[in-house]
Amino acid sequence: MRDRTLPVAIPAPTPKECKGWGWLPGLIVIGSYGILVVSYANYLSRANAPLAEILFWIGLLLLVMPISARLVGETPTRFERIGLVVFLGLALYLVKFSHSPFAFTFSDELVHIYNARAILERNALFTSNPILAVTAFYPGLEIITAAVTMLTGLPLFAAGLIVIGFARLVLVLALFLLYEQVSGSARAASLGVLLFMGSSNFVYWSGQYSYESLSFPLAILLLHALARRFYTPESRQQFGLTIVILLTLLAVVVTHHLTSYAVFIFLAAVGLIQAIFRSTRARRIGSFGVILIAFLATVTWLVYVGNQAVAYIYPVLRSAGRSVAGTVAGEEVRRALFTSNTGAVAPLWERLVGLGSVVLLVLGLPTGLHQVWKSARSNALAIVLAGAALAYFPLLMLRFTSAGWEISNRAANYLFIGLALVAGLAAGHVWAAERIRGPGAALFSVCVAIIILGGIIAGWSPDLRLSWPYRVGDIFHASDPQGVAVANWAQAHLGLGNRIATDETNARLMLAYGGQYVLTGTTGGLRLMMLSPYFSQSDLQIIRAGDIDYLVYDKRSISLDNMRGVYYRRTPSGDFGQNDFLDEQAYDQFDGLRYVSRLLDSGFVTVYDVGVMSGAKPIP
Amino acid sequence: MRNRSLDLALVVLLTCIALLLPLRPPVSTPFALLLVLYLPGYALTSAVFAYRTLDRPERTLFSMGLSLAITAISGLVLHLTGLGIHTEYLSALLSGIALISAAAAWLQRSRIIFNPPPARARLDLTGIFLLIFSGFILAIAIAIARTPTPPGGFQGYTLLWIGNGEAGSPGTYQIGIQSQEFTTMGFSLRVAAGGEDLKSISSFQLKPGETLEITEPLPAWVTPQIPIEAQLFRLAEPAEPYRRVVLWPDG
Numbered sequence: 001m002r003d004r005t006l007p008v009a010i011p012a013p014t015p016k017e018c019k020g021w022g023w024l025p026g027l028i029v030i031g032s033y034g035i036l037v038v039s040y041a042n043y044l045s046r047a048n049a050p051l052a053e054i055l056f057w058i059g060l061l062l063l064v065m066p067i068s069a070r071l072v073g074e075t076p077t078r079f080e081r082i083g084l085v086v087f088l089g090l091a092l093y094l095v096k097f098s099h100s101p102f103a104f105t106f107s108d109e110l111v112h113i114y115n116a117r118a119i120l121e122r123n124a125l126f127t128s129n130p131i132l133a134v135t136a137f138y139p140g141l142e143i144i145t146a147a148v149t150m151l152t153g154l155p156l157f158a159a160g161l162i163v164i165g166f167a168r169l170v171l172v173l174a175l176f177l178l179y180e181q182v183s184g185s186a187r188a189a190s191l192g193v194l195l196f197m198g199s200s201n202f203v204y205w206s207g208q209y210s211y212e213s214l215s216f217p218l219a220i221l222l223l224h225a226l227a228r229r230f231y232t233p234e235s236r237q238q239f240g241l242t243i244v245i246l247l248t249l250l251a252v253v254v255t256h257h258l259t260s261y262a263v264f265i266f267l268a269a270v271g272l273i274q275a276i277f278r279s280t281r282a283r284r285i286g287s288f289g290v291i292l293i294a295f296l297a298t299v300t301w302l303v304y305v306g307n308q309a310v311a312y313i314y315p316v317l318r319s320a321g322r323s324v325a326g327t328v329a330g331e332e333v334r335r336a337l338f339t340s341n342t343g344a345v346a347p348l349w350e351r352l353v354g355l356g357s358v359v360l361l362v363l364g365l366p367t368g369l370h371q372v373w374k375s376a377r378s379n380a381l382a383i384v385l386a387g388a389a390l391a392y393f394p395l396l397m398l399r400f401t402s403a404g405w406e407i408s409n410r411a412a413n414y415l416f417i418g419l420a421l422v423a424g425l426a427a428g429h430v431w432a433a434e435r436i437r438g439p440g441a442a443l444f445s446v447c448v449a450i451i452i453l454g455g456i457i458a459g460w461s462p463d464l465r466l467s468w469p470y471r472v473g474d475i476f477h478a479s480d481p482q483g484v485a486v487a488n489w490a491q492a493h494l495g496l497g498n499r500i501a502t503d504e505t506n507a508r509l510m511l512a513y514g515g516q517y518v519l520t521g522t523t524g525g526l527r528l529m530m531l532s533p534y535f536s537q538s539d540l541q542i543i544r545a546g547d548i549d550y551l552v553y554d555k556r557s558i559s560l561d562n563m564r565g566v567y568y569r570r571t572p573s574g575d576f577g578q579n580d581f582l583d584e585q586a587y588d589q590f591d592g593l594r595y596v597s598r599l600l601d602s603g604f605v606t607v608y609d610v611g612v613m614s615g616a617k618p619i620p
Numbered sequence: 621m622r623n624r625s626l627d628l629a630l631v632v633l634l635t636c637i638a639l640l641l642p643l644r645p646p647v648s649t650p651f652a653l654l655l656v657l658y659l660p661g662y663a664l665t666s667a668v669f670a671y672r673t674l675d676r677p678e679r680t681l682f683s684m685g686l687s688l689a690i691t692a693i694s695g696l697v698l699h700l701t702g703l704g705i706h707t708e709y710l711s712a713l714l715s716g717i718a719l720i721s722a723a724a725a726w727l728q729r730s731r732i733i734f735n736p737p738p739a740r741a742r743l744d745l746t747g748i749f750l751l752i753f754s755g756f757i758l759a760i761a762i763a764i765a766r767t768p769t770p771p772g773g774f775q776g777y778t779l780l781w782i783g784n785g786e787a788g789s790p791g792t793y794q795i796g797i798q799s800q801e802f803t804t805m806g807f808s809l810r811v812a813a814g815g816e817d818l819k820s821i822s823s824f825q826l827k828p829g830e831t832l833e834i835t836e837p838l839p840a841w842v843t844p845q846i847p848i849e850a851q852l853f854r855l856a857e858p859a860e861p862y863r864r865v866v867l868w869p870d871g
Contacts, residue, residue: 124704147710150707151655218685472771472776597782598865598866601779
C-alpha cells in the first residue's frame with residue numbers, strides 16, 4: 001500500500017541559505033526604535049499626556065512594517081528569517097511589558113502569582129485558590145516560576161517575566177519550524193509566523209502571566225516534534241523526538257486544561273485523516289500511540305485533580321450555548337463589536353482596521369487552501385491545519401453573542417495556527433518573486449500592519465491598550481496604588497490566610513500581595529451585603545456563613561472592575577466626580593457597630609475586623 | 621574528539637557552578653537561570669539525538685522547551701513523592717538530569733564518526749555595532765517604561781492603622797501611620813476612648829514613604845467594651861479628620 005501521508009520533502013539547507021545575517025542587525029535597530037516609541041507612548045499615557053495613542057500606533061508600525069517588507073522577499077536566508085521573526089515576537093512581548101512594567105496588573109496574572117507564591121511559602125502544590133480554583137491544579141507555570149525564584153533569588157515578578165518571555169521565544173521558534181516542516185519553505189514559514197502575530201491574543205493575552213501563555217508554546221513545540229517524527233525515517237531520530245513529544249505532552253497536561261484538550265483533538269484529527277488515507281501500519285501505530293498517551297494523560301490528570309476543569313469550563317460552554325440560542329431566536333440582544341464592557345466604543349479607523357484584518361485573511365484563504373491542496377494534500381498535518389483555518393471564520397460569529405465571545409476568543413488562538421499557515425502560503429504565492437520589488441513589498445507590509453494592528457484592536461479593550469498609572473512619584477520615592485499598600489499591610493499585620501471579603505480588585509491584590517484567602521463576587525450574597533446601605537440581620541448571616549474575618553471596603557466604584565480598579569485614577573486635576581464613588585452609606589455601614597474594629601483607613605480603602613460577628617473571635 | 625564534547629564540558633561546568641559554588645545574586649543569577657531554563661534540556665537533547673543531526677534552531681528549541689518541561693515535571697515529582705519543592709531538592713534534581721544526560725551524550729558521541737560542523741553565520745563589524753546599538757536603544761526603552769509617573773494630577777495617600785499590642789506586651793495598643801504622599805506632610809494625631817484623650821501629638825512630619833509606629837499602654841479603665849478612636853489630621857486642614865480608625869481592645 002502506498003503511503004499517501006508523506007509530505008513534500010524539505011530540501012537540506014545549502015551553506016548559502018544557512019549563513020548570512022542579511023539585514024537582520026539593521027532591522028533590529030529600526031524595530032528597537034519602534035519599541036522605544038511604544039514605551040514612550042505608554043509613559044505618556046500614564047501621565048495622561050496627549051499624543052500617547054498616536055505614538056503607540058506609530059511605534060508598532062515602525063516595528064512591523066520594515067520586517068514584513070523584508071520577509072516577503074526571496075533574498076533573506078533562513079537564518080535571517082528566523083532572526084527576524086524571533087526578534088518581532090520578543091519585541092511584541094516588550095509591548096506588553098511596557099504596558100505593565102512595575103508589577104503584574106492583569107486580573108488573571110494576580111490569580112496565578114498567588115499560586116506561585118503559595119508554592120514558595122508551602123513548598124507544595126495545589127494550595128486552594130479562592131478566586132479561580134482550577135488554576136491551582138494546573139501548576140506547570142507556577143512550578144517553573146517558583147524554581148526560578150528559588151534558585152536565582154529574583155522576585156516573583158521578574159521570574160514570571162523571564163518565564164513568559166522564554167515561552168514566547170519557544171512559541172515563535174516552534175511555530176517557524178512547524179510551518180517549515182509542513183510547507184517545505186522557510187519563506188512561507190516566516191510569513192506564516194509573521195501573520196500569526198495578527199492573532200487577537202498574541203500581544204496582550206498570550207503575553208500575560210497566565211498558564212496558557214506557557215502551555216500554548218509547549219503545544220506548538222509538541223506539534224513540531226510530532227510532525228518531524230512522522231516523517232523521519234531514522235530510528236534514533238524517532239526515539240529522540242518521542243522523548244520530546246512525551247515530555248512536552250506531560251508538561252502541557254499539567255499546565256493548562258484547554259491546551260491539553262486542544263492537543264488531543266488535534267492529534268485525534270491527524271490520526272483520523274491518516275486512517276482515512278490508509279497510511280502504513282507502522283505510521284498508524286506511531287500516531288495512535290501518541291494519541292492514546294495524550295488521551296490517557298489528559299483524562300488521568302482530569303480525574304486526579306477532581307474534575308476542577310469540568311466545573312470551570314462547563315458553565316462557560318452552557319452560557320455560550322444559551323447565548324447563541326437566544327441570539328438566533330432573537331431573544332437576546334446581539335453583542336456590539338468593538339465595544340468594551342465599560343461601553344467604550346473604538347473609533348472609526350480602529351473599526352475599519354479591525355474589519356480590514358478579517359477581510360484580508362478571508363481573501364487569502366482560497367489561495368492558501370489551493371496551495372495546501374497543490375503541494376501538501378497528502379500531508380495529514382497540513383490538512384488538519386487547513387481545516388482549522390476554515391473553522392476560524394464561522395467561530396468569529398460567536399463574537400456577536402454576549403456569552404459566546406469568550407469561547408470565540410479562546411478557541412481563535414488554536415485555530416489561528418492553521419489560518420496563519422494558510423495565509424502565509426497565500427502571501428508567498430501572491431507576492432511571488434517577480435512581483436515583490438518596491439511597491440509590492442510595501443503593499444504587503446501595509447497588509448501585515450493591518451492584520452497585526454487589527455488583531456491588537458480586536459483583542460484588547462481600547463481604554464486598556466495603553467498603560468494606566470501604577471507607580472507614581474519621582475526617583476527618590478514612588479508609591480503603588482492604595483490597594484497594593486493595604487494588601488502589604490494585611491500580610492504584615494494580620495498574618496497570612498485570613499478570610500477576607502472584598503471587591504473584585506482588592507480581592508486579587510489581597511490574594512497576590514497579602515497572601516489572604518479572599519471571598520468576592522456575587523456568590524453567597526457578598527456583593528449585595530457590601531453594597532447595601534445599612535447593616536441588617538441577613539448581612540450577619542452572610543458573614544457567619546462565609547466565616548469572614550475581615551471586610552475590606554474600597555469607596556471607588558471602579559474597584560468592582562478587576563481590570564481597571566488596580567490603578568491610580570488618571571485625571572487632569574486629580575479630582576474625582578460623584579459617580580466615581582459607591583454609595584457613602586454602603587461603605588460606612590460597619591462604622592459604629594459594636595465589637596467591629598475599623599483597623600485601617602487609607603482614604604479609599606478601609607479594613608474592618610468582623611471576627612466577633614462571624615464567631616472567629618470570642619465576644620470580649 | 622576534543623571539539624565535539626566541548627559543549628558537554630561547558631554544560632557540566634555551568635551546572636557545577638550553579639550547584640556547588642556559594643555565589644550570591646546577582647553573580648549566581650545567570651547560572652541559576654541556565655540551570656532551570658536551558659542546561660537540562662540541552663543535555664537531554666544531546667543525549668537522545670544523534671550528534672549533529674539537528675540544526676542549530678531546532679536544537680535550541682528542544683533545549684529550551686525540554687528544560688521548561690523538565691522543570692515543571694520535576695516540581696510535580698518532588699511534590700508527589702512527598703519531598704516537597706525545596707531549593708536544594710530542585711537544584712539537585714535539575715543538576716542530576718543535566719549531568720547524567722551530558723554523560724550519556726558523551727558516551728554516544730564517543731562511538732560515532734562525526735561530520736564536519738555546519739556553516740555558521742558570521743557577523744561583520746557593522747552588524748556587531750548595530751546589534752550593540754539596538755541593545756542600547758532597548759535599554760533606554762525599558763528605562764522609560766520603568767520610570768514612575770510624575771505625581772501631578774494624582775492624589776497621594778496616608779495609611780493609618782490601629783491594633784492591639786503584640787502578644788508579648790498585653791495591655792497596650794499600637795498605632796501606625798505610613799505616608800505615601802508625594803511631598804513631606806505635617807500631621808497631628810489624637811487618640812481618645814470614652815470621651816477622654818489617651819494620646820495626642822500636636823505636630824509631626826512624615827516624608828514620602830516614611831512610617832511612624834507608636835505603642836502605648838492601655839489605661840486600666842479602658843475595658844473591651846470601650847472603643848479607642850484615633851484620628852489623624854493634616855496640619856494644613858486641622859479641622860477635618862484625614863483618617864480615622866477604631867479599635868475594640870482585647871480583653
